[in-house]
Amino acid sequence: MSAYDVLVLGEVLVEVHAAxxxxxxxxxxxxxLSYSGDALNAAAAAAAAGARTALLAVVGDDELGVPLLARAAALGVDVSHVRRAPYPNGAYLLGADTEGDREFVYWRTGSAGSTLGVEHVDSWRELLGASGALVTSGIAGALSPGSRDAVLAAADLVHRAGGHLSYDPNFRPRLTGRRAARELLARIAPLTGLLKTSCPGDALALVDTADPATAAARYRALGARAVAVTSGADRLLLADGDTARFHPVPVNPRPVDATGAGDCFTGTTTARLVLGDRLADAVAYGLAAASLSVSGRGGTGAVPAFADTAALAAAQR
Structure with a gap:
């Protein structure tokens, strides 16, 4: 099997965006009607940033499975390794918003995505062992006990093979409890090259602080090599052991919807790291892509071309 730059493991969702x-x-x-989910958002961003990217997910055999995969392929993501299951696809309803205070209603119970398990990871073993990087999240790890085991197994495979792991805890209290999320974080942080997280959202629940610098230090103490902490819509703290400093987010003059911006950051940054950029440069590209992504509705409504991302990053510098 040919090696991929970036593999993204997780959930793909049908998105219904209310006006x-x-x-x-x-x-x-x-x-x-569109298609999103943190895995698809990150995969689309990685592909747009120049990485050969494949999606590792379980998609349902309902009427929306085919257009869902077609949308992913149109975004430049290889879907040939996606598994199908005789269950409905998960979905969510999203209210219109540009400031980040979004409203969501999810339908996940019994979804195909929640059947992700170790048996799927076993079928992807060769891919994972040869990939440059894996992107996954706490959402994938919270869908079911089987999906949690799958996330850990995939992360361990990539780590043992010398690949890079990007992980976003993405704590969702309606999906998991603090104890379970902390246990997953403690196991996966030592395998992680880049941990992207939010403060105070994730940090209060997972490391008991609303201070970005303290949060970064606590995540690094758990074993993460580099930590990117979003703190509001306009800045991000990057801590890699040598330095810890805030990076401004480039201003988007025409914001529409912030859904998926964090996933866009993670996918873009991971892609650029695997393609050889320094961490600070990769993060600058990630921030620029995330800013541009809020020009569209929904998680994949605006996936910026890398030329536009690079131009905005250069203007910011």
Whole structure:
């Protein structure tokens, strides 16, 4: 099997984007159907950043499975290794927003994505052992006990083979508890080359702090080699052991929706690291791509071309 620069393991979702905030939605509120999920968002960003990227996921055999995979392929992501299952695809309803205070309603119970398990990782063993990097998240690890085991098995395979692991805890209290998320974090952090997280969102729940610098230090104490902590919409703290400093997020003059911006950052940064960029440069590209991504609706509504990402990163410097 040919080696990939980036593999992304996790959940793909059907996205229904309402044209109004959910609390204001009424009979006849227009909505847009698309496809998202943190794994697809990150994979699309990695592909756009120049990495040969494949999606490792389980997709349902319902009527939306084919267009879902077609959308992923159109975004430049190799879907030939995706497994199919006789279950419905997970979905979520998203309310319109540009400031980050989004409203979501999820339908995941019994979904194909939640059947991800170690048996799937075993079937991808050769791919994982030869890849440059793996991107996965706490969402994938919280879908079911089997998916948690799959995330750990895949991370261990890539780590043992000398590949890079990017991990986003992505703590979701409706999906998992603090104890389970902390246990997963403690096991996966020592394998992680880049841990991307939010503060105070993830940090309060997982490392008991609302301070970005303290959060970064605590994640590094768990074993993560480098930590990127988003702190609001306009800055990110990068800590790699040698330095810890804030990087500004380039301003997008026409924001529409912030859904998937963090995934776009992770996918872009991971791609550029595997392609040989220094950590600081890869992060600058990740921040630029994330800023550009908020120009579209939904998680994959605006996946920036790398030429545009590079131009914005250069202008920021």
């Amino acid at each position: 109004a905030a959910l609390r204001d939605a009424a009979d006849g509120t227009p909505a847009r």
